Amino acid sequence: MHEHDDDLTPAEREAFRALPRERDPGQLLEERTVRALSEHGFFSAREPRTRRFTLHPAWVAAAAAAFVAVFLGGFTVGQELANRRASAMVLELRKQDAAQAAAMVQQTGSAYVAALSALADYARDPHARGNELASAREVATNSLHAAASELVRLSPEEPLAAQILRGLDQAARRDSLTGNGVNEQRKVAWF
Amino acid sequence: MGSARRAGLPGSGASLSLAAMPDEHEPTFPPSGTTQGVHMRPTANPPADDRALAEALLSHGEERAFRELYRRHTPALYQVTLRLLGGSEADAQDVVQETWVRASLKLDGFRWESSLRTWLTGIAINRARELLRRRSRRPTVGLDAVPEPSAPPPPQLLRMDLERAIATLPDGSRMVLVLHDIEGFTHEEIGHRLGISPGTSKSQLFAARRALRTRLTRSQELPHA
Numbered sequence: 001m002h003e004h005d006d007d008l009t010p011a012e013r014e015a016f017r018a019l020p021r022e023r024d025p026g027q028l029l030e031e032r033t034v035r036a037l038s039e040h041g042f043f044s045a046r047e048p049r050t051r052r053f054t055l056h057p058a059w060v061a062a063a064a065a066a067f068v069a070v071f072l073g074g075f076t077v078g079q080e081l082a083n084r085r086a087s088a089m090v091l092e093l094r095k096q097d098a099a100q101a102a103a104m105v106q107q108t109g110s111a112y113v114a115a116l117s118a119l120a121d122y123a124r125d126p127h128a129r130g131n132e133l134a135s136a137r138e139v140a141t142n143s144l145h146a147a148a149s150e151l152v153r154l155s156p157e158e159p160l161a162a163q164i165l166r167g168l169d170q171a172a173r174r175d176s177l178t179g180n181g182v183n184e185q186r187k188v189a190w191f
Numbered sequence: 192m193g194s195a196r197r198a199g200l201p202g203s204g205a206s207l208s209l210a211a212m213p214d215e216h217e218p219t220f221p222p223s224g225t226t227q228g229v230h231m232r233p234t235a236n237p238p239a240d241d242r243a244l245a246e247a248l249l250s251h252g253e254e255r256a257f258r259e260l261y262r263r264h265t266p267a268l269y270q271v272t273l274r275l276l277g278g279s280e281a282d283a284q285d286v287v288q289e290t291w292v293r294a295s296l297k298l299d300g301f302r303w304e305s306s307l308r309t310w311l312t313g314i315a316i317n318r319a320r321e322l323l324r325r326r327s328r329r330p331t332v333g334l335d336a337v338p339e340p341s342a343p344p345p346p347q348l349l350r351m352d353l354e355r356a357i358a359t360l361p362d363g364s365r366m367v368l369v370l371h372d373i374e375g376f377t378h379e380e381i382g383h384r385l386g387i388s389p390g391t392s393k394s395q396l397f398a399a400r401r402a403l404r405t406r407l408t409r410s411q412e413l414p415h416a
Contacts, residue, residue: 006400006401016353022267025280029269033292040296043253043257
């Protein structure tokens with residue numbers, strides 16, 4: 001037997017055996033312990049997790065690019081629609097101008113032909129004065145030359161207009177030579 | 192009785208060393224070991240139940256599982272802690288709370304080679320010992336300072352004043368006596384838990400029993416004085 005072994009008496013053994021083995025510390029300690037563990041994040045899985053949206057730089061860049069693309073797309077489409085509308089309007093205006101110009105040409109041409117016809121009738125009159133006829137003929141020739149020039153400018157491949165211009169130019173050179181070598185100054189009346 | 196003092200053993204007058212602080216690893220001693228004292232070793236509930244609750248706690252953070260474990264083991268933990276600390280309820284509550292927090296944080300590393308209650312008790316012992324070491328509440332009393340009891344007290348007085356007498360023991364002696372005579376640990380287990388040799392544990396137990404008998408005898412004589 002070990003020299004420290006002093007066995008308990010039966011009464012002592014019984015007294016130790018009779019001691020309570022459990023003791024309730026109270027509800028407060030349980031709540032305190034649960035709270036302490038919660039502070040350590042232990043019960044975080046029970047709580048509904050709130051998903052955090054972190055603004056990752058790549059996400060921000062992609063969002064900005066998408067925004068710019070949408071903006072530019074909308075801007076381009078809008079501009080295209082506006083351009084189409086403007087083009088249509090200009091085209092319509094041009095169509096209207098061309099029609100008006102054609103009508104005016106038709107009216108002017110008719111008046112020109114009528115004026116030349118009246119001048120021809122006047123030339124057959126024996127009382128007609130030569131100076132006036134010469135001026136009227138020169139104005140008519142210049143008008144014909146101007147009309148042929150515009151017609152060539154309008155349609156460079158128009159053979160009739162080109163031929164008229166060549167004939168008028170040759171006649172003008174011939175007239176200028178018949179006046180004793182003196183180039184008479186023409187009196188041009190432009191409309 | 193008194194053989195230690197007569198023989199002049201190294202353990203005579205030595206207080207329980209609280210310097211060594213073993214960690215809360217699972218105990219290496221066999222859980223089913225018996226002692227020469229009262230066979231009141233902490234008994235665990237079926238391991239499967241505790242383990243299932245622990246798994247629920249670890250996997251899903253279920254507070255309900257923790258509360259079930261807490262209610263199952265805390266009363267025993269609280270009682271042994273209260274005795275180890277000499278009856279200070281506030282200190283015992285702090286130690287129990289700290290035990291649960293520490294155990295929960297280390298629960299995933301528990302290998303279930305012993306019962307959960309044994310593991311928890313080990314943690315509580317360490318926490319209690321650390322608290323006593325920090326506070327050094329009472330100076331340790333050597334064996335020489337303890338007078339020889341004249342005779343064993345009667346059983347009824349033993350039962351009445353035993354708790355109070357245990358609480359007045361020096362910290363080191365009280366821890367050994369509580370663990371050995373009430374909780375049923377062997378001297379080897381106590382030595383492992385408290386970081387002392389089995390011989391020191393025996394010496395402390397001898398001193399504790401002698402002091403306990405003396406105090407119980409005095410309390411028996413005082414009412415008749």
